[in-house]
Amino acid sequence: MASFTSVFARDLKIAIRRWSELATPLIFFVIIASLFPFALSPDVAVLRSAGTGILWIAALLSSLLALDGLFRTDMEDGSMEQLILSPASLGLLVFAKICAHWVVSALPLIVLAPLLALSFYLPVDALPTLIFALALATPTLSALAAIGAALTVSLRTGGGLIGLLVLPLTAPVLIFGTRATDMAVHGEPVLGPLYLLGALAAFCLALGPLAASAALRVSVE
Amino acid sequence: MAAPALSPAGLRVDRVQKNAILSVANLEIARGGRPLFDGLAFALAPTQLAVVTGANGSGKTTLLRTLAGLQVPTAGAILVNGIPVRQIARDLVTPIAFQGHLEGLNQDLTVAENMHFYRRLWGGDLPIAALAQELRLDEYLERKVRHLSAGQKRRTALGCLRLRPATLWLLDEPLTNLDQLGVDLVTAWLQAHLSSGGVAVVATHQAERLALRAHFAVEL
Numbered sequence: 001m002a003s004f005t006s007v008f009a010r011d012l013k014i015a016i017r018r019w020s021e022l023a024t025p026l027i028f029f030v031i032i033a034s035l036f037p038f039a040l041s042p043d044v045a046v047l048r049s050a051g052t053g054i055l056w057i058a059a060l061l062s063s064l065l066a067l068d069g070l071f072r073t074d075m076e077d078g079s080m081e082q083l084i085l086s087p088a089s090l091g092l093l094v095f096a097k098i099c100a101h102w103v104v105s106a107l108p109l110i111v112l113a114p115l116l117a118l119s120f121y122l123p124v125d126a127l128p129t130l131i132f133a134l135a136l137a138t139p140t141l142s143a144l145a146a147i148g149a150a151l152t153v154s155l156r157t158g159g160g161l162i163g164l165l166v167l168p169l170t171a172p173v174l175i176f177g178t179r180a181t182d183m184a185v186h187g188e189p190v191l192g193p194l195y196l197l198g199a200l201a202a203f204c205l206a207l208g209p210l211a212a213s214a215a216l217r218v219s220v221e
Numbered sequence: 222m223a224a225p226a227l228s229p230a231g232l233r234v235d236r237v238q239k240n241a242i243l244s245v246a247n248l249e250i251a252r253g254g255r256p257l258f259d260g261l262a263f264a265l266a267p268t269q270l271a272v273v274t275g276a277n278g279s280g281k282t283t284l285l286r287t288l289a290g291l292q293v294p295t296a297g298a299i300l301v302n303g304i305p306v307r308q309i310a311r312d313l314v315t316p317i318a319f320q321g322h323l324e325g326l327n328q329d330l331t332v333a334e335n336m337h338f339y340r341r342l343w344g345g346d347l348p349i350a351a352l353a354q355e356l357r358l359d360e361y362l363e364r365k366v367r368h369l370s371a372g373q374k375r376r377t378a379l380g381c382l383r384l385r386p387a388t389l390w391l392l393d394e395p396l397t398n399l400d401q402l403g404v405d406l407v408t409a410w411l412q413a414h415l416s417s418g419g420v421a422v423v424a425t426h427q428a429e430r431l432a433l434r435a436h437f438a439v440e441l
Contacts, residue, residue, distance in 0.1 A: 006341040010330070017329045078323025081291060082381075085319050086342050221292050 003088030004096045011100035014073075021069070022104050029062035029109055033116045044121050051120025052181040055130070058116075059109055060170055063138060066105040067145030068162050070097060071153045071216060081220055090213035098139075098146050098209060106138035122185055129184035129194075136197035137177045143201075143208030144169050150215035172200055241266050241300075242316075242420045243389055245288070248297035252283050256295065263437045265420040267388075270411070270433060273424040275441030281424035282322060284441070285393045288422060289319040301389060318387035320395060324378040328367040332358055332377050335366060339381040347384050355406065356380050371398040379403075383410060390414060390421040396430055404430050 015022055036054045040046055074080040083093050113134055114127045122130070148162040155161065180193035241264040249259035257280035265271055273281050286292045288299055290306035299306040301316065309317070326335045336349050353359045356376045366374060375398045382390070395407050411421055411433055425431060 002344065003342050006338055010327070010334070010338045013334065014327055014329050073327070076323075077327060078321060078325035079327060081289075081319065081321060081323065082325040082339070083342075084291065085289060085317055087344065088342065 003086065004092055007083070007093050007096035008100045011097055012104065015100065015104040022066070022108075025062045025066035025105060026108055026112065028065055029058050030112065030116065032058040032061065034119070037119075048121045048185070051117065051122050052130075052178050052185065054120065055113060055117060056174055056178045056181070059113065059134060059138070060141060060167075060174060062109060063106060063141045064145050064148075064163055064166060067101065067142060067149050068152075070101055070146055070149040071219075072149075075153050075219065080216060084217060084220060090216065091209045094146065094150075094213045094216070095205070095209040098142050098205075098212075102139060102142045106134075106142060110134045110138065122181075125187070126181060126184035129190050130181050133177050133180040133190075133194060133197060136194060136201050137173045139201045140173050140197070140204045141170060143204035143212075146212045147208055147215060150212040150219065153216070154219045173197065176200070242302060243288070243422070244298075244300045246298045246300075248284075248287070248299065249295040250280055250283055250287055250292075251295045252280060257283060258441055259296070261297070261439065263439065265422070265437065267418040267420060268415045269420050269436040270415055271420075271422045271437040271439055272428050272431070272433075272435035273422060273439040273441065274426060274428050275439075276426075279441035281426075281441060282393050284439075285319070285391050285422065285424050286321065289317055289391050291319075316388040317391060318382050318385040318389070319391045319393075320378060320382050321393045324366075324374050325381065326366045326374060326377055329365060331363050331365055332369070332380075333362040335377060336381055336384060340384040343385040343387075345384045345386050349384075352380050352383060357402070372400060372403065375399060376403055379407060379410075388419050390419060390423075392421065392423045392425075394425055395423060396425055396427050408432050 033054055036050065037047055040050060071080060074083065084090055086093070110131055113130060117127060117130055118124075144166050145162065148166040151165060152161045176193040176196045180190045180197065183190045183193065244264035246262050247259075248261040250257050250261075261284075263271060273284060275281050283292065287294050288306065290299070290309065293307065301309055306317075330338070332353070333349060336352070339345075340347065340349065350359070353362050356379070358373065358376055358380065361369060361373060366377065369377065379395060382392075390411070396404050399407065408431055411423070411431075414421060423431065428435075
């Protein structure tokens, strides 16, 4: 537990000192979501029907962008070698890094999403579901993106490749996330897709750190 | 393990090596597909030191990274306390402290924060204030690593190494960027580490600056 908290606290501290890097994916999220009304139409009916999908795609891309550099600094300054050789299991340390990153990148996104949803005329009643669905979906995205980040960390052009690796895997999250939000917009019961999002999060958070740590061991060689 | 034992890698552990903390047998290492050396064998019992020397590019760094379990050798076995090193690295307890070319310090954290992190991660109990004084870093504890000189960074990294309760030290060019006081300190630490039953492998091209007798000299 001490090893989890030490890495978690360290990564939070580093993230706050480099806050400008955290702001980029969030601003990206806001800009993508606000560009769609210009491209589609300012019509209320159009925006309301497309809004859910747009929000989810923007959230997905933004969290990939945020996670791209998850291991890069540690790899470049040698901390990763030390984490691998530390007495704690690497999977646990990677899990701590994912958690810290989720707090500083996904939480602000979950706070911003309802504001953007209002600009797409989504009903206020649907907002709790949107927040809840995002809170269940973002850990899955973080875990998947961490695997991609670990695989691409030793490459110069990680940014593009991580998208190719991870985006296809995020399809279930997108399907259940948009489905839950859409059902809430239409006033239907939403528990089904939320349960599935929860199951996906549990699965990916359990296995993602292990897969990522195996990839990191290969990357330091 | 019952003697005479066959190690998991099939290496026969003889009488000399039985209490060895680190034993290397028939090691063959390649870098980028090009073989660097083969047939390397040595064993270090408690209090013993191996010094690795060799020209640039002879494979000192690759050897130390391989001994740490970060890289896979082409052939041969590396046993730490009788267990293949690549299996220890996956296990929960590793007795290895490794200091490579990279310092392993986060640039955005202060000296004290980096030291506290490593101490907590390893469950060490050395007081950081006293350590910093020994390293002549007490005035720099609250300074970000980014703003330190190369020698100060190296001393911080060595301080972080000292905070880890490990029996096997693997040091890759620990004297780089150090002044004479720093070299004396590293020598004193190594001596204390060895006399408390630890073992160390030091790769350096400044072996003469290290006033210690090596039990095993590896020339690559």
